Amino acid sequence: MPKTTILLAEDEPALGQIIKESLETRDFNVILCDNGEKAFEKYQSETPEILVLDVMMPKKDGFTLAKDIRAIDDTIPIIFLTAKSQTQDVVEGFTIGGNDYLKKPFSMEELIVRINNLLNRTQAQKTSEVLKIGDYTFDFPKQTLQFNAEEKSQLTHREAHLLFHLIKNKNQVLERSIILNKLWGNDDFFSARSMDVFITKLRKKLSKDDTIQIINVRGFGYKLIG
Amino acid sequence: MPKTTILLAEDEPALGQIIKESLETRDFNVILCDNGEKAFEKYQSETPEILVLDVMMPKKDGFTLAKDIRAIDDTIPIIFLTAKSQTQDVVEGFTIGGNDYLKKPFSMEELIVRINNLLNRTQAQKTSEVLKIGDYTFDFPKQTLQFNAEEKSQLTHREAHLLFHLIKNKNQVLERSIILNKLWGNDDFFSARSMDVFITKLRKKLSKDDTIQIINVRGFGYKLIG
DNA sequence: CTAATCGGTTAACACACGTTAACACTGGTT
DNA sequence: AACCAGTGTTAACGTGTGTTAACCGATTAG
Numbered sequence A, B: 001m002p003k004t005t006i007l008l009a010e011d012e013p014a015l016g017q018i019i020k021e022s023l024e025t026r027d028f029n030v031i032l033c034d035n036g037e038k039a040f041e042k043y044q045s046e047t048p049e050i051l052v053l054d055v056m057m058p059k060k061d062g063f064t065l066a067k068d069i070r071a072i073d074d075t076i077p078i079i080f081l082t083a084k085s086q087t088q089d090v091v092e093g094f095t096i097g098g099n100d101y102l103k104k105p106f107s108m109e110e111l112i113v114r115i116n117n118l119l120n121r122t123q124a125q126k127t128s129e130v131l132k133i134g135d136y137t138f139d140f141p142k143q144t145l146q147f148n149a150e151e152k153s154q155l156t157h158r159e160a161h162l163l164f165h166l167i168k169n170k171n172q173v174l175e176r177s178i179i180l181n182k183l184w185g186n187d188d189f190f191s192a193r194s195m196d197v198f199i200t201k202l203r204k205k206l207s208k209d210d211t212i213q214i215i216n217v218r219g220f221g222y223k224l225i226g
Numbered sequence C: 001c002t003a004a005t006c007g008g009t010t011a012a013c014a015c016a017c018g019t020t021a022a023c024a025c026t027g028g029t030t
Numbered sequence D: 001a002a003c004c005a006g007t008g009t010t011a012a013c014g015t016g017t018g019t020t021a022a023c024c025g026a027t028t029a030g
Helices: A013-025 A036-046 A062-072 A088-095 A108-126 A157-168 A176-184 A189-205 B013-025 B036-046 B062-072 B087-096 B108-126 B157-168 B176-184 B189-205
Strands: A004-009 A028-033 A050-054 A078-082 A099-103 A130-133 A136-139 A144-147 A173-175 A213-217 A221-225 B004-009 B028-033 B050-054 B078-082 B100-103 B130-133 B136-139 B144-147 B173-175 B213-217 B221-225
Touching: A004 A013, A004 A036, A013 A028, A013 A108, A028 A036, A036 A050, A036 A062, A050 A062, A050 A108, A062 A078, A078 A108, A130 A157, A136 A157, A157 A176, A157 A189, A157 A221, A157 B213, A173 A176, A176 A189, A176 A221, A189 A213, B004 B013, B004 B036, B013 B028, B013 B108, B028 B036, B036 B050, B036 B062, B050 B062, B050 B108, B062 B078, B062 B176, B078 B108, B100 B108, B130 B157, B136 B157, B157 B176, B157 B189, B157 B221, B173 B176, B176 B189, B176 B221, B189 B213
Parallel strands: A004 A028, A004 A050, A050 A078, A078 A099, B004 B028, B004 B050, B050 B078, B078 B100
Antiparallel strands: A130 A136, A136 A144, A173 A221, A213 A221, B130 B136, B136 B144, B173 B221, B213 B221
């Protein structure tokens, strides 16, 4: 999974560096700018997934910057960092529309929670992980498998993950060791036998559509065709 | 109004006493401990509203102490007192979930301003914790759950806390041990079985909207989807 | 051809989790 | 003091999931 890119605009160097480093330990990719104009340039060149903007900045303040970016992109989540002197109603005007704000001083935990909230919300609306394979519909997050308009059947956690990887690599050979390491954390004898059992289970659950098959490639892995 | 209780952990006796006395003149109730272990005991027995922790202490340092307390309570404000002015230490403090930090030497005025900031802020944010999940509206502070426009049903304390964490981690797997340590304070057999009961209760109360589900991930935890 | 290896299938098993009810504890009411 | 309602824990029993074992056929190396 590629890292999520955050554009951070904060003019106070020490604080900006602290936030940047903390977010990087949480596996985000952070671009730090110390004024609004630079931030606008970076927004266009780097296409970040989310913006964290200090309100008071030289050259171009956070609200103006947000307005300019909103004119181009009206879905990207924005979090404002405001000093305590900002009046309540100015701030609240901007909280409508997928935005959020944080009063300084704030804890990193709070910021991270809000970033994740906004990312999840927009992600859930963008790409729900519903995959189609033959006459089946597979909902990975809900772990359900539906044949045509028949009743949904519930898959177990392991079944769902295994099927997910097979579908993602449809019509290609998926190596045994790769699956084993991803789902079992190792590729020893017992895990391998366990996986065989799950392949059997999936074959059974996918047997209603005979155009799709899980084919074994001896010594290498499996290939889902359909 | 009852006095606000501050837990102060500071190993240098002279400094600890000065801070304690000046805070008491500002009408705070101060518990002073000279090491991290004592502080943890006092935290449990006295339930303070805010923590002021020296980073370098014998027995248990401030960061470790904060980590242990955060496992139980993730809302209590924490202020770190640090002699080391290096950025890395500050970052570590923030990522644990600390709310603020002060570099030594600092003025009492600074400390008091920050204490008041954090107390006001967390109070203000606690009252607005209204979360949406599917067709339900969950009011965490009021412990109510409402389906569409139907009448609100009252949740118990445990139910509300468990649901809160599930919603905060919506569409991600929430580890059993994390929930158990946060809500029960341990993760032994009996607490685990107790939690199972509450999961059952929540599933029942959330059953009116069948797009949302609490899915179990065997051996890891639960995932709220919707 | 034979032995060795890999994978397929089924069943047995251990244990994590689900569900319900009984129980203990608390705080309030009469 | 006796009672009651509400809350959370413990107990008992049932179900589901994933691992292991056993047995088998298919494929391939020697």
